Structure formats: C-alpha cells, structure tokens
Amino acid sequence: MPSFPRSELDEMVQRWLDANRRCEEAGDWRPLAELYTEDATYGWNVGPGQDFMAVGRDEIRDLVLGSEMGGLDGWTYPYQRVLVDDRAGEVVGFWKQIADAERPGGGAYEVAGIGGSWFRYGGDFRWSWQRDWFDLGNVTSLFVEMMKAGTLSEGMKRRLDRAASGERIPGYHPRGESPVPLW
Template sequence: MSDKRVPSMTPPNKAYPREELEEMMQKWLAANVEAEKAGDWPTYLGPMYTEDAVYSWNIGPNEDFVAEGRSEICDIALGFQMHGFEEWEYPYHDIIIDEKRGTVIGFWKQLAPYRRKDGSRFEIAGIGGSWFEYAGNYQWHWQRDFFDFGNAKDCFFQLAGAGALEPVVKKKIHQQAKGALLPGHRKLREEPSRWEKARNAMAMVKIAMTGR
C-alpha cells in the first residue's frame, strides 16, 4: 500500500479576473470537444495543466486515484485511464466560477456510446463533475473529479451484461478483481481483516432482519 496521501485541496484564496476564468473555461470546453472527437485527451488537455498539477478522484470508501505532475496526468489520467472509453462523451452542462478564490466547478455527464434495447443510452446516473484550482496562464493547478460511485458500478454491470465493454476495460476489471492496483490507484488505509469484514456483514444482516 502506498504511504502517499492525496495532496491538500484547500483553495489558496487567490483572486483572478472573472473574464480570465471565463476565457479559461471556454478554452477548456473547446479542448474537451476536440479531445472527444479525436479520442485523444493528452494532446488537447495536457498543456492546460501546470508542470506540478495534481489530478485525482475517489474510487469508493478506501481508494483514490492520484496523478501528480503533468507527465503523470498525461500518461495515466488522460492516457491509461481513458483507454477503452474513446467513444464515450462527457458533456458539461453547468459551470460555477469563484473568481475570488480562483476555483471553478464544472458539472458533466458520462455517456456511453451504447444503447439499450429500448433505445435509451447507457450513462452513469447521478451528479458528476470536476473541481478546479486555476493557476493563471490558462492552466489548472489541480483537478478533483467526483461522481456517483454506486451508479458507476451499476452502469458497468449493465454494460457487461449487454456485452458492451471494450476488451481493454475488461482487462482492467480483471486486474482489479485479482486485488491489483491499477496505475495511479492508492489505498487510503489498511484493509479491514477478514474477521472485521465478517463481523460487519453479520451486523448488517442482523439489522436488516430484525431492525436492531
């Protein structure tokens, strides 16, 4: 288990002109559109991070993904992590800008290119988005993504049942099922022992069965 922890996300309260932050978001949104068209996120988004930027997100109660530095962001966050999702779309639908603190929150969706038999599109339900800290010069200093982990798991179960998962995504899932940490993934604390897991499970079963 890595002894590293997610770097502090405390905003530095550094103000920037609102016009500059609005222009940054226009550049960012345009770059995202081009990245999706090309299926190439490092080329279009990589230059929009500082050399020491941090990009992270949570993966359940005891695991985070963290890429430290532009190189890792391009290689892992925008590279490895996006393999198998080249046809997905991530449209932004709302933006909140705080020019007094130099931060931005963008809300987006995660839309798969596959459809159910009824014609509806597979997507990860719930709220998804990114929290950014601006560093000036039209670059981000850090980015923290958030999404509904339970809905993400459910979507992938549905895609698996529909036979719509790309081979590279299946390989990643297989590695994780064997207990391997994918590049950039970090455990937040020691895993509970088998006895603790069994105790917790039995306690929940008791509550479900008896209400106590």
Template sequence: MPNFSRDEMEEMMRRWTAANQKSEREGNWRQLADCFSEDCVYGWETPNGKYEFIGRESIRETCVGAAMDPYKGWTYPYDKIVIDESRGEAFATWWQTPPGAPSREDGSPMKVIGASWFKYGGNYQWCEQMDMYDYGAITNLIKECFDKGIIKELPLMSTDQVTK
C-alpha cells in the same frame, strides 16, 4: 488569495470544454494534459482508495492516459459550470455517457453524472483537479452496457468492480 478576472476564468473553462470535446471526437484524452500546470495535482477516490497524481506528464500518462484509454467512444459533456474568480476555482458537472448515447427500454438515457473541482493556476492552466462521482453507479452502467453489447470488453480499471 488569488484574484483572477471573470473573463479569464470563463476563457479557461471554454478552452477546457473545447479540449474535452476534441478528445471525445479523437478518442485521445492525453491532449488534455496540456491544460494543466507542470506541477498540477489531479485526483479522484474509489472504494479502493484515493488516486492522486502530481505533474503534467504523470497526469498525461495516468489520469487522461491509461485511466481513459478503455473509454474510447464515451463522452463526458459538461452540464453545469460554476466559476468563483475571486478564489480561482471552478466546479462543473458532466455526464459519463456510453458510446452512441443509448437509451434504456423505458426511454431514459444511459448515463451517470459526475463532477470536477478545478483550481486555476493562471496562464490558462489548472493547478489542481479533483473528480467526484458515484463509483457504484458507474460500474453498474458499465455492466449494463456490457450486458447489452454496447461495449465488447469491460474497461480494465473496472474489472475488479464489475463482474461478467
């Protein structure tokens, strides 16, 4: 069983969240792939099945590439982070937030919570990541943003779940 130091795991998460913030600012998520090992496994599930990609360059093309391209201007600020250095794992929650962080008429923020589980592989790289979220809530948020004119197009990966 891996046994990484707390300091190393905290530094990895600091690097990850900094890279995430940079990606938000620049609208380029592909650079996040540099935080993964060459043989990393990254996945998530939707009502249509499980998506899993293996390898840094595959992840760069898909998970942090084509899958994120439609979400330019969206932010994913991390909220809670739990680190288990004895297992080399981290779990974090984040908020999927539309461009401009809009609020609803009742004043509540337009955002949906999600979570990620990470397996650390050493050398400041993740060797596994699994994202978890309420797909229905996200598609409803996307439709709400489209209906209010916050976004002008429905993201490609959501058009089969969200109708105009």
C-alpha cells in the same frame, strides 16, 4: 488563493470545454494535459478505502488521461453547468457520463447521478489541480449492465480485468496515503 480576472477564468473555461470536445471527437484525452501546470495534481476518491492521485503533468497525461480514460473511447462528458469563483480562482463543472453504446431497446447508456470536477486555476490558462467526483455505485451498476448486454468495449473489459487482477495500479493509494491529499 490568488484572485484572477473573471474574463481570464471565463476564457480558461471556454478553452477547457473546447479542448474536451476535440478530445471526445478524437477518442484521445491526452492532449488535455497541456491545460495543466507542470506540477498540477489530479485526484478523486474511489470509495471508503481508496483514493486516486496523479502528481505532475506527465502523470496526468499518462495515468488520468491515458490509462484511466482507456476504454472510454467514444464516451462523452457533456458539461451541464459551470460555476466560476474568480475571488478564489476556482471552477466547478457538473457533467454527465454517456457511453457511445446504445441500449438494446434504444437510447444511450448513461451513468445516473451527478459527476463533476473542481478545478483550481494556476494562471497562464492552466489548472493547478483538479478533483473529480462521481457515484461509484452508479458507474459500477452501468458497467455490469453493459457487460450483461455485451456492449462493454474491449478497452473497458481490459481495464476491469486489470482492476480485478489484484496487482497494484499506478495512482491508486489507500485512503489517506496518496502523495497529495484530496483536500
């Protein structure tokens, strides 16, 4: 792993955070794809038997930032802390997941627990890979709560219907069979 100047990594993080805010405001995450190398990979675990992996900037744009973020329009992912390792060229960011819908008694719906992203920097102000983590049990619990309250967006209802259809969803692989390993 190459090392990078700390100032370059700090600038990359700031570019990333600024681009995230713009995408949240626009309700479109796809422009973030430009902050990845052409051959970047992006993945996460989806429980004991399944992983998600996108390979290449186009799949990241279409699958991660398009399909997988579909239905989360209006959600925000405020970063709580960012840690930079300039010797390894890696960054870890801890974020929250907050829905734009309000609870019947007031306050926002928020996924409990800790979410985060681990990035490897590829130079030229682009990530070469990203791995996310989140508490799938807490995410599921919140979606069920929102469904019962009638506050789940139409886009998220479509995503849940797609997941329940039993059809193969692009990017999802049996654990250990993704085109690029999580580790």
